[in-house]
Amino acid sequence: MNDVILLVDSVRQGSRLALGRLLTQVENDTEEGRQALFHLFRYTGRAHLIGVTGAPGTGKSSLVNRLAYQYRHPAEGTPARRVGIIAVDPSSPFTGGAILGDRVRMRDLAGDPGVFIRSMASRGSLGGLAATTAALVDAMDAAGFDIILIETVGAGQGEVDVASLSYTTLVVEAPGMGDDIQAIKAGILEIADILVINKADLPGVENTERALRGLLQLAYPTSHTLGGDFDDPASRGVGSVHSGYLAWEIPVLRTVATDGSGISVLVTEIDHHREYLQNSGGWTKQERTRLESQLDHLLKAELVARWRKTISESRVQSVVDRLASRELSPWQAVGILLDGGGG
Amino acid sequence: MNDVILLVDSVRQGSRLALGRLLTQVENDTEEGRQALFHLFRYTGRAHLIGVTGAPGTGKSSLVNRLAYQYRHPAEGTPARRVGIIAVDPSSPFTGGAILGDRVRMRDLAGDPGVFIRSMASRGSLGGLAATTAALVDAMDAAGFDIILIETVGAGQGEVDVASLSYTTLVVEAPGMGDDIQAIKAGILEIADILVINKADLPGVENTERALRGLLQLAYPTSHTLGGDFDDPASRGVGSVHSGYLAWEIPVLRTVATDGSGISVLVTEIDHHREYLQNSGGWTKQERTRLESQLDHLLKAELVARWRKTISESRVQSVVDRLASRELSPWQAVGILLDGGGG
Numbered sequence: 001m002n003d004v005i006l007l008v009d010s011v012r013q014g015s016r017l018a019l020g021r022l023l024t025q026v027e028n029d030t031e032e033g034r035q036a037l038f039h040l041f042r043y044t045g046r047a048h049l050i051g052v053t054g055a056p057g058t059g060k061s062s063l064v065n066r067l068a069y070q071y072r073h074p075a076e077g078t079p080a081r082r083v084g085i086i087a088v089d090p091s092s093p094f095t096g097g098a099i100l101g102d103r104v105r106m107r108d109l110a111g112d113p114g115v116f117i118r119s120m121a122s123r124g125s126l127g128g129l130a131a132t133t134a135a136l137v138d139a140m141d142a143a144g145f146d147i148i149l150i151e152t153v154g155a156g157q158g159e160v161d162v163a164s165l166s167y168t169t170l171v172v173e174a175p176g177m178g179d180d181i182q183a184i185k186a187g188i189l190e191i192a193d194i195l196v197i198n199k200a201d202l203p204g205v206e207n208t209e210r211a212l213r214g215l216l217q218l219a220y221p222t223s224h225t226l227g228g229d230f231d232d233p234a235s236r237g238v239g240s241v242h243s244g245y246l247a248w249e250i251p252v253l254r255t256v257a258t259d260g261s262g263i264s265v266l267v268t269e270i271d272h273h274r275e276y277l278q279n280s281g282g283w284t285k286q287e288r289t290r291l292e293s294q295l296d297h298l299l300k301a302e303l304v305a306r307w308r309k310t311i312s313e314s315r316v317q318s319v320v321d322r323l324a325s326r327e328l329s330p331w332q333a334v335g336i337l338l339d340g341g342g343g
Numbered sequence: 344m345n346d347v348i349l350l351v352d353s354v355r356q357g358s359r360l361a362l363g364r365l366l367t368q369v370e371n372d373t374e375e376g377r378q379a380l381f382h383l384f385r386y387t388g389r390a391h392l393i394g395v396t397g398a399p400g401t402g403k404s405s406l407v408n409r410l411a412y413q414y415r416h417p418a419e420g421t422p423a424r425r426v427g428i429i430a431v432d433p434s435s436p437f438t439g440g441a442i443l444g445d446r447v448r449m450r451d452l453a454g455d456p457g458v459f460i461r462s463m464a465s466r467g468s469l470g471g472l473a474a475t476t477a478a479l480v481d482a483m484d485a486a487g488f489d490i491i492l493i494e495t496v497g498a499g500q501g502e503v504d505v506a507s508l509s510y511t512t513l514v515v516e517a518p519g520m521g522d523d524i525q526a527i528k529a530g531i532l533e534i535a536d537i538l539v540i541n542k543a544d545l546p547g548v549e550n551t552e553r554a555l556r557g558l559l560q561l562a563y564p565t566s567h568t569l570g571g572d573f574d575d576p577a578s579r580g581v582g583s584v585h586s587g588y589l590a591w592e593i594p595v596l597r598t599v600a601t602d603g604s605g606i607s608v609l610v611t612e613i614d615h616h617r618e619y620l621q622n623s624g625g626w627t628k629q630e631r632t633r634l635e636s637q638l639d640h641l642l643k644a645e646l647v648a649r650w651r652k653t654i655s656e657s658r659v660q661s662v663v664d665r666l667a668s669r670e671l672s673p674w675q676a677v678g679i680l681l682d683g684g685g686g
Contacts (some may be wrong), residue, residue: 030394034674041672053406055399291666291673298677303646306681323634324627330634331377334641338649 009029010040013142016116019143023118037135040142044285046139047084048274053152053191054172059198061087062257064151068115070263071147080114084145086136087119088129088152117144131297134165134290164191164293167286168273170266173194173212175204189219191315192250193273196266200254200315212252220250248276255322311337345376354383354486359459366461369478370460380478383485388630390427390484392508392619396495396534397515402541404430405600406515407494411458412451413606414490415532423457427488430462431472431477431495459483474640474656477508477633478489506640507636510629511616513609516555532562536616539609555595563593571600591619654680 012020025033052067054060062320068083109115118136119127125209133150150166158195171192195216197208251269255262318335322328368376389524395410397403411426412462443675452458461479476493483491514535538559540551594612598605620626662680665671671679 038672038674042669045669057398057400288663294665294673295663295666295676295680298673299650299680300643300647302677302681303650304643307642307646320635320638322629323638324631326385326388329381330637330641331559332383333638334645337638337642338645 004039007032008036011036012043013138014019014113014144016113019116019139022139022143023136026139027120027132028042029132029135033135037138037142039301041138043142043143043144044138047137047145047148048270049137049141049148049150049167050174050270051150051152051166051169051191053169054198057091058172058174060151060172063170063196063198063255064149064253065257066257066260066263067110067149068109068147069269070113070260070267071111072112075264081146083116084140084143085115085117085147085250086133086140086148086150087117088150091310100284116140116143130165131294131301134294134297137165165290168193169278169281170194170196170270172198174199175202175208177269189215193248194269195250195252195265197248197252197254198257200262201256201259205254209252209254216252235241241343248273248280309339345374346381350375351379351382354379354482355386356581359456362459362482366479369482370463370475372475372478376478379483380481384481387481388484390480390488390491392480392484392491392493392510393613394493394495394509394512394534395515396512397517397539397541399518401515402600403494403515406513406539406541406598407492408452409528409598409600409603409606410610411490411596412490413603413610415452415455415457417610418607424489425457425487426459427483427486427491428458428460429476429483429491429493430460431476431493434472452588459486465572473508474637474644477637477640480508508633510620510626510631511536511613512615513537513539515541516551517542518545518551524614528653532558536591537609537612538593538595540595540597541600543605544599544602548597550588552595552597559593559595591623 007018007022011022022033022036026037027033050059052064064085064087068085071081071083074080109117118140120132120136137148138151169191171194173195175197194214197205197212199205242243253262253266253269255266257263274283277286316337319333320326323330323333350365352359352364365376365379369380370376373644395403395407409453411428414424414426417423452460461483463475463479480491480493510532514532514537516538518540538555540548542548542554596605596609596612598609600606617626620629659680662671662676666673666676
């Protein structure tokens with residue numbers, strides 16, 4: 001039994017030490033990491049991947065923390081679920097971005113073998129944040145975590161890519177964030193499956209909720225006709241639940257991560273979204289999109305690596321020289337590098 | 344004279360209509376856009392590219408607006424400079440992300456032929472936000488703008504890439520943003536040439552400034568020994584200016600974009616940074632990095648496009664099928680797609 005097989009086996013047996021080592025190998029894109037993922041890939045596809053995104057200051061790290069705690073300590077009669085956390089957000093306390101205080105809040109999770117927290121140390125050696133995150137998610141998935149929370153900051157292409165890894169995306173807002181409306185981006189609304197107003201004990205929460213509902217109405221003007229139960233205002237309060245979940249209306253939920261208010265409702269809505277995806281075929285579709293994008297990233301990296309082997313660095317530098325002197329345009333430079341000539 | 348030559352000539356003559364058309368073609372990566380850039384590339388490399396980044400709510404759009412106004416209305420005896428603005432930030436009013444109010448603030452710039460504002464409509468057809476932004480920058484540069492302000496939201500790999508396009512990067516903070524420190528990310532500090540505390544009329548500005556200076560001290564513990572004038576507290580207030588600008592100490596400046604406070608000092612510091620880059624060789628080095636990264640993006644896109652032509656979509660889909668059923672791992676799928684076999 002070689003080292004890789006031993007590593008794979010230990011990860012499957014639930015060894016935290018082995019998982020930590022695997023994640024490091026995967027993040028650094030080592031041969032050992034690749035081989036281990038090769039063996040582990042068949043065990044993936046089971047975890048519920050949940051993206052949690054939002055601007056700094058919305059308290060999304062605390063929310064992630066509290067969600068994990070809730071999954072570990074559910075209502076009586078419900079089984080606890082194993083939770084992996086991947087923090088991609090550079091402002092997250094999980095990634096060491098915050099300087100003060102936040103670590104204290106993680107005490108509730110410390111020492112729980114059913115929780116594994118991993119922050120992204122680097123910005124993606126596999127050729128991008130999204131590709132590295134995808135590989136880390138695969139490793140945690142194969143290690144048997146039921147829930148994988150992926151925390152990202154709510155902006156930028158990289159983060160939208162990361163969100164596209166998830167089956168369910170929570171977009172987190174908070175009352176009174178800057179110009180209020182300005183913090184809410186059209187692009188972010190497009191990726192939201194559930195909108196969470198965290199810090200809902202702060203003044204201005206009504207304004208934030210009204211603004212979010214208004215934006216949803218603008219973005220999805222016809223969606224209110226999808227279901228039949230929208231005349232009941234109570235159902236709107238926690239999102240509109242359709243019989244069998246064959247349609248999804250984005251719920252707007254209030255939470256206070258610091259005292260746990262609203263968290264169990266949020267967990268219920270996340271489970272409803274999973275049911276909706278599974279009933280509507282969305283789960284399979286989303287998984288396929290995820291795999292295609294993963295394949296695409298790896299293909300690009302491999303194509304570039306192969307091409308790099310066919311050309312000397314001095315040749316590349318001489319073309320860059322001619323680019324810098326404006327003798328060549330970028331497209332001409334590409335042509336010369338790929339087809340030769342022009343030397 | 345064909346259409347492309349006419350377009351190129353009109354852009355060089357200062358036609359706003361032609362520039363608008365060119366930017367659309369470039370953003371959509373059309374053949375016309377590529378050909379026009381091919382002809383225009385020799386005129387690039389003159390503009391001072393300035394990245395303006397920071398979290399939503401820091402007022403960076405207003406700051407960009409006010410900076411542009413300042414460049415257009417300088418102190419007597421100083422020539423006005425032509426300003427291009429590229430808004431990559433999805434929360435920017437320039438991109439239409441904000442719903443209310445902000446447009447009013449743009450009135451000061453409306454109708455000024457020396458200002459051209461462009462927002463990114465799409466998320467980069469050239470194969471990424473950064474590649475598309477680089478091409479838009481080239482077009483504005485060739486059109487003769489002296490200053491190009493690139494507004495991005497301060498987070499994520501995409502935005503770091505965009506910042507790497509700039510010669511001078513402003514990182515914008517504001518007092519009392521969420522957990523204060525949490526909004527300040529290690530990765531963002533690394534890219535800052537100038538730190539701006541906007542909304543400096545708000546309470547808490549002293550705390551924010553102290554926190555920023557503390558972080559700078561942590562990040563650059565030795566830099567205070569670079570110059571000789573750091574015993575003069577006054578010089579720290581507007582950043583430390585070295586004789587001939589052969590070293591650069593990141594200044595921390597206070598501004599109030601809404602009333603213009605601190606903006607002329609900021610413009611002076613930006614000019615100092617340009618002098619520093621030009622004297623230290625940093626300008627040439629930064630330009631080369633920029634061109635290499637531009638070349639890299641185009642090469643990747645072209646390699647993938649060429650490979651795609653050699654393979655049928657049904658072949659790709661059959662490999663994705665086997666990936667989805669976990670028969671293949673992603674790396675095996677790449678091998679099969681690039682080397683054949685395994686069918």
